[in-house]
Amino acid sequence: xxxxxxxxxxxxxxxxxxxxxxxxxxxxxxxxxxxxxxxxxxxxxxxxxxxxxxxxxxxxxxxxxxxxxxxxxxxxxxxxxxxxxxxxxxxxxxxxxxxxxxxxxxxxxxxxxx
Amino acid sequence: xxxxxxxxxxxxxxxxxxxxxxxxxxxxxxxxxxxxxxxxxxxxxxxxxxxxxxxxxxxxxxxxxxxxxxxxxxxxxxxxxxxxxxxxxxxxxxxxxxxxxxxxxxxxxxxxxx
Numbered sequence: 726x727x728x729x730x731x732x733x734x735x736x737x738x739x740x741x742x743x744x745x746x747x748x749x750x751x752x753x754x755x756x757x758x759x760x761x762x763x764x765x766x767x768x769x770x771x772x773x774x775x776x777x778x779x780x781x782x783x784x785x786x787x788x789x790x791x792x793x794x795x796x797x798x799x800x801x802x803x804x805x806x807x808x809x810x811x812x813x814x815x816x817x818x819x820x821x822x823x824x825x826x827x828x829x830x831x832x833x834x835x836x837x838x839x
Numbered sequence: 840x841x842x843x844x845x846x847x848x849x850x851x852x853x854x855x856x857x858x859x860x861x862x863x864x865x866x867x868x869x870x871x872x873x874x875x876x877x878x879x880x881x882x883x884x885x886x887x888x889x890x891x892x893x894x895x896x897x898x899x900x901x902x903x904x905x906x907x908x909x910x911x912x913x914x915x916x917x918x919x920x921x922x923x924x925x926x927x928x929x930x931x932x933x934x935x936x937x938x939x940x941x942x943x944x945x946x947x948x949x950x951x952x953x
Contacts, residue, residue: 729882758939767845767928767943768883781940784840815883819939827873828939830882 729818729831737837738806746801746834748816757799762813811838841866843931845944853952860947862929863911869931872912878925919951
């Protein structure tokens with residue numbers, strides 16, 4: 726069984742730039758969720774993708790967008806980066822869209838915005 | 840949305856003692872309560888979860904209890920070991936937003952002193 730993998734592990738960007746983060750879901754999982762974890766805080770839900778469509782979104786602005794591909798992998802895109810976007814971005818996979826609660830997380834991408 | 844509060848923020852125990860972490864939630868519709876362990880620089884790992892139709896669940900040295908009336912749930916770790924040292928997060932989810940939209944607490948840093 727292959728776990729959730731994310732790339733890159735670390736990234737440094739400057740304010741105003743755009744970034745793309747990638748996630749491969751655990752084998753057998755068809756749902757991907759993205760979370761933002763600021764230093765010393767719990768993860769915060771950004772959005773979820775199921776059957777290649779966004780089917781749930783947290784309190785994040787539209788400059789946070791995503792994609793899911795037919796192989797269930799996913800991308801998180803953030804435009805017009807702000808300093809407060811510096812955080813660990815976690816991808817989690819599961820099975821069954823909104824119905825299944827067991828999330829399995831990747832190791833994350835540490836994004837620093839200067 | 841849901842609001843999850845977690846206490847204490849830090850906890851130190853002697854090896855072999857028990858540790859208890861408590862969480863409260865605000866939305867009575869919440870029906871799924873997982874606990875995650877996150878070691879420094881690593882991914883959050885699901886260690887135990889409980890659904891709202893169950894009052895207690897045990898897995899070896901770890902147990903979770905749920906009091907729906909009081910809207911709180913707790914993690915109990917018995918016979919603690921140094922490898923239990925990590926940050927623990929509780930979370931809750933409500934059906935309206937989907938099972939993968941987890942609302943996390945702010946975490947408890949557990950230190951087990953050998």
